[in-house]
Amino acid sequence: MSALRRVSLAGLALATAVSGVGVGTAAGTPPPEPPAAAAAALGRTIQQMSLEEKVGQLLVLFAYGPDAHRPDARNTTLYGVATPAEVVAKYKPGGWIYFNARGNVQNPTQVATFSNQLQAAATSVGQRVPLAIATDQEQGVVVRIGPPATQFGGNMAHGATRDAADARTAAGITGRELKAMGIQQDFAPVADVNVNALNPVIGVRSFSSDPQLVADMTVAQVQGFQRDAGIIATAKHFPGHGDTRDDSHTSLPTINHTLEEWNTIDAPPFKAAIKAGIDSIMTAHIVVPSLDPSGDPATLSKPILTGVLRKQLGFKGVIITDGLEMAAVRQQYGDAEAAVRAIEAGVDQLLLPPAPDVQFNAVLDAVRSGRISEKRIDESVRRILLLKLKNGILSDPYVDPAKVSATVGTPESLAAAQAIVDKSVTLVKNTTNTVPLSADPRKILVTGWGVSTTQSLAGSLARRGATTTVAQTGAAPSDAAIADAVAKAKQNDVTVVLTQKAWDTTVTDKQAKQQKLVKDLLATGEPVIVVAVRDPYDIAYFDAAPTYLATYGYAAVSMESLAKTIYGEIKPTGKLPVDIPVAGRPDTALYPFGHGMTW
Incomplete structure (x- = not known):
């Protein structure tokens, strides 16, 4: 039997027994329970597994490098073995996650080959269960697999269009491309309601500040991922990460919503996702005193995960933690205890344990000591299987690398993405009617944030006849860079300046330098077009700007839509999916939800 077709007999038996269970359920209807034969086969498989194999299914791991058989010293440091295949053999994990920043992604064909290598390791002699391979392909500002994979504007860009059908189309395209690369799970969509303009970690990753709009878009993307593409969707971050000024990667946020506020603001998207049959939900490392006054983060909270998510909301799928390497979940109890408490709280899978041996053995010890029953472990393994x-x-975890290019980044998908993103650009202010530009030849300076983003926009403008100059200044422009941009602005007919979270001065004053750049450019008296390429909130800090647009994303597809808007090839039709508050006055809208100009 070929290694690419070697799947455990138990898995094949289960797959046969469960042949009636699939993703094609009616809209808004949860998937059916497995038939009795499938449930029995699944139970037999679990009985045959050792405790170590069962606990392995609770782990979602990663490894450094693009090849399952290539040694990397960083893997040895983390896991005690050098290659990704050896990591799989050692832990027999239930899941795997890819990161571009950790060397996993080179191109779609390589990803497909890597996926097959990992699955071969997972289903080799002595191994029982294929991996569920996942990644964070949220689109917009969180993307693990870049071009030639199709790129979209991201969640808030979808919110600006108000078009749920397009959000579903985007998820379907993304899901089919991931599946072609051997990735069966996307840690998306983000279902958080971003009601705090100072939220440093969610922002444009959210569809909107409006719970109903977020719920509608979340459901659309669940349908796109699960029903249209046939992959696993994961709504995150329960019970809602949208109202915080703290980043859970570095500290433990507290959400002070009352129970009524939580039910009104945070819960609707998750309730809608559950009703739509969402397969998986990711926890948030946040404290919500109204749901659990203990001070424990939701990831470690039985009242929140078992009491609210399981019993109150009726979720029967897989609960996975957010990354356990994040500071918010590590600081109270330490790595070993956090893993045990997460399972006691109701978690099924532990994502990215930072000390894998420590956390793996902590769970084993908790079962052997009787602190956690093996029946409780079996419950999670059953959900995962x-x-x-x-x-x-289980029946066929492999893909054909030779066929990847027929699905990933096709002309049809790229055209669909461009048409969707074209609808999202929002014209917030245009008091001097600087846009649209005429087709006359002109010199345009593109400055501000983003090496590839400024170059991408300049290229799009040049294709429309402009003579462009690029002066990229970064997230914290130096005084010399600002002076250079100002000098160049005086030599050009129009300046387009791109800002990226220029509002965020909570950590350092680096974003204040972006604000200074914009103000100094405006002071030249020359025409200036200000564009927020991430959060739309930046204009609160330089409201004197006469022309301001929001793109909600900075990928090339968004810059092409921006250029088309600047030149009047398309009318701006995006509407703000959030309030833009007055700087320092979060309860006062400078530009309200739904605002958007056109011509």
């Missing part, structure tokens, strides 16, 4: 059954992972 059922999820793999429903999505065809």
Whole structure:
């Protein structure tokens, strides 16, 4: 039997028994329970697994490098073995996650080959269950696999269009491309309601500040991922990460919503996702006193995960933690205790344990000591295996690398993405009617944030006849860079300056330097077009800007839509999906939800 077709007999038996269970359920209807034969086969498989194999299914790991057989010293440091295949053999994990920043992604064909290598390791002699391979392909500002994979504007760009059908189309395209690369799970969509303009970690990753709009878009993307593409969707971050000024990567946020506020603001998207049959939900490392006054983060809270998510909301799928390497979940109890408490709280899978041996053995010890029953472990393993059954992972986890290019980044998908993103650009202010520009030849300076983003926009403008100059200044422009941009602005007919979270001065004053750049450019008296390429809130800090647009993303597809808007090839139709508050006055809208100009 070929290594690319070697799947455990138990998995094949389960897949046969569960052949009636699939993703094609009616809109808004949860998937059916497995037939009795499938449930029995699944139970037998779990009985045959050792405790170590069961606990392995609770882990979602990663490894450094683009090849399962290539040694990397960083893997040895983390896991005690050098290659990704050896990591799989050692822990027999239930899941795997790819990161571009950790050397996993070179191109779609390589990703597909890597996926097959990992699955071969997971289903080799002595291994029982294929992996559920995942990544964070949220689109917009959180993307693990870049071009030639199709890129979109991201969640808040979808919110600006108000078009749920387009959000579903985008998820379907993204999901099919991931599936072609052997990735069966996307840690998306973000279901958080971003009601705090100073939120440093969510922002444009959220669809909107409006709970109903977020719920509608979340459901659309669940349908796109699960029903249209046939991969696992994961709504995050329960119970809602949208109202905080703290980043859970570095500290433990507290959400002080009352129970009524939580039910009104945070809960609707998750309730809608559950009703739509969402397969998986990711926890948030946040404290919500109204749901659990203990001070524990939701990831470690039985009242929140078992009491609210399981019992109150009726979620029957897989609960996965946010990354356990994040500071918010590590600071109270330490790595070993956090893993045990997460499972006691109701978690099924532990994402990115930072000390894998420590956390793996901590869970084993908790079962052997009687602190956690093996029945409790079996419950999670059953959910994980059922999820793999429903999505065809047990029966055939492999893909054909030779066929990847027929699905990933096709002309049809790229055209669909461009048409969707074209609808999202929002014209917030245009008091001097600087846009649209005429087709006359002119010199345009493109400055501000983003090496590739400024170059991408300049290229799009040049294709429309402009003579462009690029002066990229970064997230914290120096005084010399600002002076250079100002001098160049005086030599050009129009300046387009791109800002990226220029509002965020909570950590350092570096974004204040972006504000200075914009103000100094405006002081030249020359025409200046200010564009927020991430959060739309930046204009609160330089409201004197006469022309201001928001793109909600900085990928090339968004810059092409911006250029088309600047030149009047398309009318701006995006509407703000959030309030832009007055600087320092979060309860006062400078530009309200729904605002958007056109011509």
